[in-house]
Amino acid sequence: MNVTGKDLRGITVATVLPFDEAGAIDWDGYAAVLDHCAQPATTDCVFVNGHAGEATALTAAEKAEVIKRTRDQIGPDRVLLAGVVPTGYPEAREQSEAAREAGADVAVIFPAEALGGGNASTAAPVKFMEKLAGELAMPLSVFQFPIASGFGFSTPVLAEMAQIPEVIAVKEGSATLLAYDENRRAIKAAAPDVAILPSNFHWFFAQVALGGDGILSGLASLAPGLLKDLWDASEAGDLAAMRAANDRLYPVVRAIYGPAPVIDMHTRMKDGLRLMGVIGNSAPRLPLLPQSDEVVEGVRKALAGAGLL
Numbered sequence: 001m002n003v004t005g006k007d008l009r010g011i012t013v014a015t016v017l018p019f020d021e022a023g024a025i026d027w028d029g030y031a032a033v034l035d036h037c038a039q040p041a042t043t044d045c046v047f048v049n050g051h052a053g054e055a056t057a058l059t060a061a062e063k064a065e066v067i068k069r070t071r072d073q074i075g076p077d078r079v080l081l082a083g084v085v086p087t088g089y090p091e092a093r094e095q096s097e098a099a100r101e102a103g104a105d106v107a108v109i110f111p112a113e114a115l116g117g118g119n120a121s122t123a124a125p126v127k128f129m130e131k132l133a134g135e136l137a138m139p140l141s142v143f144q145f146p147i148a149s150g151f152g153f154s155t156p157v158l159a160e161m162a163q164i165p166e167v168i169a170v171k172e173g174s175a176t177l178l179a180y181d182e183n184r185r186a187i188k189a190a191a192p193d194v195a196i197l198p199s200n201f202h203w204f205f206a207q208v209a210l211g212g213d214g215i216l217s218g219l220a221s222l223a224p225g226l227l228k229d230l231w232d233a234s235e236a237g238d239l240a241a242m243r244a245a246n247d248r249l250y251p252v253v254r255a256i257y258g259p260a261p262v263i264d265m266h267t268r269m270k271d272g273l274r275l276m277g278v279i280g281n282s283a284p285r286l287p288l289l290p291q292s293d294e295v296v297e298g299v300r301k302a303l304a305g306a307g308l309l
Contacts, residue, residue, distance in 0.1 A: 003105045003139045005168040005195035007079050009213050010044030011228055012197060013037045013220035014052040016269050017066065018279040025062060027069065029279040033221060034073050036278050042224040044214065046074055047108065049099070050083035050143075052218030052266045057285040060095075064102040071103035081106040081141060088114040089128060096136050108141040108171060111151040120145075121154040126161055133166035140166050141197075144183070146175035155179070155186045162191035169195040171216050177203055181210050201257050201265070205246040208234040222269040223252055223308060248306055255302035259295050264288060271296045272303055 015037065018029035038046050048070050049055040049063045058066070067082050074080065082104035086092035089112070096107040109132065115125050133140055142161050145151040152174055153161070161167055170187055174180050177200070184196050197216040198207035204215060208230060220227050226249045233241035256268045270282035271291055283290045291299075303309045 001076075001079070001105050003079055003168065005193045005213065008045055008081075008106075008141075008169050008195040008197060011042060011220055011224065011231055012045040012047050012081065012214060012216040013043045013224060014047045014050045014199075014216060014218040015070070016218060016221045016266050016273070017053040017058075018270060018273070018281060019283060019285060021281055021283070023283075023285060025065075026279065026281065029281070030066075030069065031073060032278050033273065034070065036273070036276075037221045037224045038074055038078075039224070040078075042228040043220060045079040045081060046070060047081040047216060048083070048104075049085075050108065050218075052221060052269070053083070054266070054285055054288065055083050055085050057288075060098060063095075064098055067099060067102035067104050079106065080104050081108050083108050083110060083143070085110045086112045088112055089131065092128075092132055093135060096132065096138065096140075100136070100138050106139045106141055106168065107136070108143050110143045111145055111153070116151050120151055121157060123157075125153055125157050126164075129161050129167065130164055133164045136166070138166065139168045140164075141169035141171055141195075142167060143171045144173050146173060147179050148175065152179070155182050158183050159186040159190040162187045162194040167191075167194060169197055169213075171197050171199055172207075172212070173199045175200055175202075177206055177210070180207060184211060201253065204230060204249060204253065205242060209242065218266050218269055219253070219256060221266075222256070222272045223249070223303075223306065226252065226306065251302040251305050252308075255298045259291075259298070264291060264295075267291055268295060268299050272299050272308075275300050275303060276309060 082099035195213040230245040274282040
């Protein structure tokens with residue numbers, strides 16, 4: 001499939017991955033998750049092996065199997081993105097090639113560990129992406145980390161990356177609205193066809209109000225319809241409908257992303273899916289841990305209030 005930025009418009013679900021009580025991947029549960037969150041009525045594209053899918057806790061063989069099973073279930077005509085979480089360049093190329101071989105259309109390149117500690121604002125990330133793009137010759141997306149993490153790229157770096165022909169999208173997770181808007185404007189000025197996929201989870205409403213090409217979120221694993229309602233209202237330019245959709249979404253957002261530490265957000269999504277009867281077990285793999293009864297009860301109340309239970 002010759003995927004471009006225009007093909008990524010709309011809702012992209014970052015899928016969570018359930019495990020059984022022994023810690024093995026629950027493939028039947030994963031199929032049920034896809035049935036729940038990857039229907040064309042609510043979801044346009046599917047993103048696997050990212051943070052939501054606990055990619056760093058998976059073996060290379062498991063990541064390839066996730067891609068293959070996802071492709072088999074969603075069919076050949078849906079866009080499938082796969083995360084690439086490298087330490088350095090050799091891993092980036094190896095993981096990208098493996099993702100393509102397994103059936104992914106787009107490799108989503110996380111910032112390499114070697115580029116941390118300040119290099120994210122220099123020319124090094126651009127050279128890294130240029131080399132990867134030239135050797136892979138496949139569609140790529142840049143995964144923008146929160147600025148405060150030290151791995152978030154500067155606005156000029158993102159704008160340069162966007163001009164690499166193979167780069168078709170930026171998953172924008174800078175975690176501040178100012179950075180999101182500055183990056184969006186700079187990228188669109190430099191490369192208008194590159195898709196901006198906002199994923200700053202505290203500000204779904206504000207991001208689509210500012211502008212973007214869709215929403216990329218793990219929350220679509222749990223509540224795809226709520227995000228779809230917000231996106232459709234933004235596409236229609238209907239501020240009242242956007243506010244109404246955001247009011248339904250807000251309690252779920254707070255229950256999932258509010259408690260500390262925020263890294264447990266995807267485990268809370270799996271707690272919600274368990275409460276909804278989609279999966280049987282919500283426990284993550286180490287280094288993540290199960291959530292407290294108090295946090296799970298907060299998720300239950302939010303889902304009930306949103307009419308999802």
